[in-house]
Amino acid sequence: MPNSAGEIERTGANEAEVDGQRTLFTVAVRDYPDSEEGFAEGIDDQLSVVREWWSPFRHIAAPELQSRHDVERFLEQENVRETTGEALVLFVTGHGMAGKSQSHFLQLPQTDELRKLATAVRTSDIVTAALDSHAENVLVIVNTCYAGGLQSELAALYKEIQKSRRTKCKLDVLATCEHDAPVQVLRFSTVLRGVWNRLRTNAGITTPHLSVATLMAEFENELRTDAAKAKHRLHRVIDGSGQTRTTPCIPNPGFRLVRELVGIPRQQVATPADDYWLDRATGRAQEHDSGWYFRGRERLNRRLAAFLQPSQARGVLLVTGVAGSGKSAVLARAVTLSDPLFRENPLYKAALDQAEPDTVPPEGSVTTAVLARHRMAADVVADILHGLQLTPESPGSAQDAVAVWSAQLGHHLRTVQGPVTIVVDGMDEALEPHRIIDDVLAPLSAFCTPLPAAPAVPGQRRGAHQPAALRLLVGVRSSMPVIQGAAPAEEEHGLLDALCSAFPTAVVERTDDPLSGDDIVAYVHALICGDGRHRNTALEAAQEVSKLVWPSFLDARLAGEQLRSSDDPAAVVKEPQWRRMLQDGTTGLLQRDLILVADEGLPSDVALALLRASAYALGAGVPWSTIWPTMAGPFLGRPLENPDEMIEKLLRSRLNGYLAHDHEDERRVYRPAHERLAEKLRDMNLDLLGRKEPV
Structure with missing residues (x-):
C-alpha cells in the first residue's frame, strides 16, 4: 500500500500475496515423551517466526509426526521431490541424533535409539528430497541437535544431483548448530525474530531478496557477543549461491517497492534520484509529508517553461545563486512536472492544478536529469548516457573513459532526431567540477549554440538536414553579484564563470534576486x-x-x-531570542532543534553525533546497520548505547527534516538534506550544543 506520501509501497515479505511459485515446507517434531519443559512451546515459536517471514510462500506443514512412516508419507503425499516453481524452502526442527556411521538422524517420538535405521529418519533423506526437486532455487534450514554433522554426509550425496542443476540453480543448506552441539529451541526463534526485525528497520537493505551470506551476517549481528556467535551462529552446509547472489528463497522483510514517480530517462543510475527531485520540487521537510509546498518563483518557472518549449530547440540556461537559495527546487520542479509518468499520478495532480499554465514545462520536454553531487566526470557522462538509454562503450586499456563516453555522447547527438534536453544539478558539489565542464559539457557547445536563420531555398523542405539540437540546464552555486565594488568570492564564482566561458550564449538566472x-x-x-x-x-x-x-x-x-x-x-x-537564533541561519535553527529533541527522548549530544556522522559519510550517505552507530561513536566520545533505538528516534523526530535518504550498494543510506547543512555539521569549531535553554 502507498504511504502517506504516496511514492513508496512497503510490500515487505510479510505483506505480499501468497505466491504459488514459492513453497515453504515445515517439518517439525515437538511431542517427545521425555521432552524438557517448554520444548513444544519453543518449536511452536520457531514455526511462528518462520511462517511470518515466509508468509508470501504457499505453506505446507507436516502433520503431527510420531514415526518414520509419518515423515515418509508426508514427503510422498505432498510430492516434495517433484515440487516445481521459483523457490522451495524447507525448515526442519526437532531433536537430532548423531549415528555411529556419521549419519545424522531426525528423532521422532516413536524412535528407538538402538534401532535408528528402522525407527528414525536420516535427515539427509529429507534434505535431498528438496535439493533434488524441480524447484529452481532451494533453501533448507535444519534446526536440530548436531545438525552440523550433516556436512560430510550431504557433501557426498550432493554429487548425485545433476551437474546442470547444481550449476544453474541456487541450492543452499544451513544448520543452526555444530556437529557436537544440542539445539536450543528458544534461542533460535528469538534470534531469528530479532534478525527479521533488524531487516525491517536498521539493516536498510533495498533488494527484494537476500543472499544467504547476508542472512548469516545479520544473524551474527543479532547475536552481538563473540561468545554467542561461537555457540549459536549459522553454519553453511551446502553453498549453492555464493556470497553475493541473492536468492528468491529469502524474501527481504524490509524491502520497499519504490513506485516510479518519473520515467527511466530521468532517473539516476548510480543513486536513485526520485526522492531527490521530489523532496526539492515539493519543498517538503519530512519524507512522509504528501503536501506540495513549493510556492512563488513564477518568473523563474516561466523562464524555465519557456526554455523547454518546442520553439526553443537549442540553448543553455544556468540556474545559480548562493547556497540554500532554491536552485535545486526550481530545476526539480521542471523535471517532475515535465515527466509523463509523474503527470499521470493522481497523488500529485494538485501540483499541476495549482500551477499557472505558462509555468508548466511541456510534457516530455526533459530527456534526462543527472546529479553531479559527489561524482567524478566519468560518472556524470556515464549517467547521461544511461539516461539517454545508451550503454557506455568499453574503453580500451589505454583510453580515457571520459573521452570515450563524451565522444559517444556527441555521436548520439549528431544522429538523434528532435531536441534533447539534459539537466545537470549540483555542479558545485561534484568531485571534478572543472573536468565535467571542460571534458563533458563544453564539447556539447556546438549542439547548444543557437543557429542563425537560414535563407529560404526554393523547393527545399523546411527542416530538412536540421542539425542536432541540445538544451542544457545546469544548476550551480555562485556568490552574490558584486555590490558597490566588492570583489566576488572567487572559489564560489569560478564555476559559473567557467560555464559562461564554455557557453558564451548561455542565459543566467539567479535564485537569490530581491524578488525571491x-x-x-x-x-x-x-x-x-x-x-x-x-x-x-x-x-x-x-x-x-x-x-x-x-x-x-x-x-x-x-x-x-x-x-x-x-x-x-x-x-x-x-520573541527576541528566536529572532537572534534565526539570524544565525542554519546554525541557530539546528541548535534549537537539538535542544528540543531531548524532550522526545533523544539526547542532544547523541543526535548531533549521528548527524555529524552522516555529514562525513562518503558517497550517497551512511547506511544504518552497524556502520552509522560506529561512525557516531568518535563524535560522541563514547560508544553509542542502544544505537538502533537512538537512530529510530532520530528518524521519527523533528531532526528527520535535516536528513535526506538515498540508496547505494543495495542499502538505504542517509545524509544531510543540503550540502550547506553538511558543511555546518563538519565544522567542529561550531558549538552546536551551546544553547542551554530552548527559545
Missing part, C-alpha cells in the same frame, strides 16, 4: 498552514521569517517546520 523574498513568504506560509492550522497568523510569521533568512530557502524550510509545530507562529517570531 516574496517567494520565501509564500513558501513559509504554505509550510505553516500545511496541516490546516495557523491560517490567521501564518502570513505575519512568514513575512518576518523572510526578512530574517533571505535569500535562504533552506533556512526558510527549517524555520517553517519549527513554526508549524508551535502554538502561535506569530508570537514565536516576535
Whole structure:
C-alpha cells in the first residue's frame, strides 16, 4: 500500500500475496515423551517466526509426526521431490541424533535409539528430497541437535544431483548448530525474530531478496557477543549461491517497492534520484509529508517553461545563486512536472492544478536529469548516457573513459532526431567540477549554440538536414553579484564563470534576486498552514521569517517546520531570542532543534553525533546497520548505547527534516538534506550544543 506520501509501497515479505511459485515446507517434531519443559512451546515459536517471514510462500506443514512412516508419507503425499516453481524452502526442527556411521538422524517420538535405521529418519533423506526437486532455487534450514554433522554426509550425496542443476540453480543448506552441539529451541526463534526485525528497520537493505551470506551476517549481528556467535551462529552446509547472489528463497522483510514517480530517462543510475527531485520540487521537510509546498518563483518557472518549449530547440540556461537559495527546487520542479509518468499520478495532480499554465514545462520536454553531487566526470557522462538509454562503450586499456563516453555522447547527438534536453544539478558539489565542464559539457557547445536563420531555398523542405539540437540546464552555486565594488568570492564564482566561458550564449538566472523574498513568504506560509492550522497568523510569521533568512530557502524550510509545530507562529517570531537564533541561519535553527529533541527522548549530544556522522559519510550517505552507530561513536566520545533505538528516534523526530535518504550498494543510506547543512555539521569549531535553554 502507498504511504502517506504516496511514492513508496512497503510490500515487505510479510505483506505480499501468497505466491504459488514459492513453497515453504515445515517439518517439525515437538511431542517427545521425555521432552524438557517448554520444548513444544519453543518449536511452536520457531514455526511462528518462520511462517511470518515466509508468509508470501504457499505453506505446507507436516502433520503431527510420531514415526518414520509419518515423515515418509508426508514427503510422498505432498510430492516434495517433484515440487516445481521459483523457490522451495524447507525448515526442519526437532531433536537430532548423531549415528555411529556419521549419519545424522531426525528423532521422532516413536524412535528407538538402538534401532535408528528402522525407527528414525536420516535427515539427509529429507534434505535431498528438496535439493533434488524441480524447484529452481532451494533453501533448507535444519534446526536440530548436531545438525552440523550433516556436512560430510550431504557433501557426498550432493554429487548425485545433476551437474546442470547444481550449476544453474541456487541450492543452499544451513544448520543452526555444530556437529557436537544440542539445539536450543528458544534461542533460535528469538534470534531469528530479532534478525527479521533488524531487516525491517536498521539493516536498510533495498533488494527484494537476500543472499544467504547476508542472512548469516545479520544473524551474527543479532547475536552481538563473540561468545554467542561461537555457540549459536549459522553454519553453511551446502553453498549453492555464493556470497553475493541473492536468492528468491529469502524474501527481504524490509524491502520497499519504490513506485516510479518519473520515467527511466530521468532517473539516476548510480543513486536513485526520485526522492531527490521530489523532496526539492515539493519543498517538503519530512519524507512522509504528501503536501506540495513549493510556492512563488513564477518568473523563474516561466523562464524555465519557456526554455523547454518546442520553439526553443537549442540553448543553455544556468540556474545559480548562493547556497540554500532554491536552485535545486526550481530545476526539480521542471523535471517532475515535465515527466509523463509523474503527470499521470493522481497523488500529485494538485501540483499541476495549482500551477499557472505558462509555468508548466511541456510534457516530455526533459530527456534526462543527472546529479553531479559527489561524482567524478566519468560518472556524470556515464549517467547521461544511461539516461539517454545508451550503454557506455568499453574503453580500451589505454583510453580515457571520459573521452570515450563524451565522444559517444556527441555521436548520439549528431544522429538523434528532435531536441534533447539534459539537466545537470549540483555542479558545485561534484568531485571534478572543472573536468565535467571542460571534458563533458563544453564539447556539447556546438549542439547548444543557437543557429542563425537560414535563407529560404526554393523547393527545399523546411527542416530538412536540421542539425542536432541540445538544451542544457545546469544548476550551480555562485556568490552574490558584486555590490558597490566588492570583489566576488572567487572559489564560489569560478564555476559559473567557467560555464559562461564554455557557453558564451548561455542565459543566467539567479535564485537569490530581491524578488525571491516574496517567494520565501509564500513558501513559509504554505509550510505553516500545511496541516490546516495557523491560517490567521501564518502570513505575519512568514513575512518576518523572510526578512530574517533571505535569500535562504533552506533556512526558510527549517524555520517553517519549527513554526508549524508551535502554538502561535506569530508570537514565536516576535520573541527576541528566536529572532537572534534565526539570524544565525542554519546554525541557530539546528541548535534549537537539538535542544528540543531531548524532550522526545533523544539526547542532544547523541543526535548531533549521528548527524555529524552522516555529514562525513562518503558517497550517497551512511547506511544504518552497524556502520552509522560506529561512525557516531568518535563524535560522541563514547560508544553509542542502544544505537538502533537512538537512530529510530532520530528518524521519527523533528531532526528527520535535516536528513535526506538515498540508496547505494543495495542499502538505504542517509545524509544531510543540503550540502550547506553538511558543511555546518563538519565544522567542529561550531558549538552546536551551546544553547542551554530552548527559545
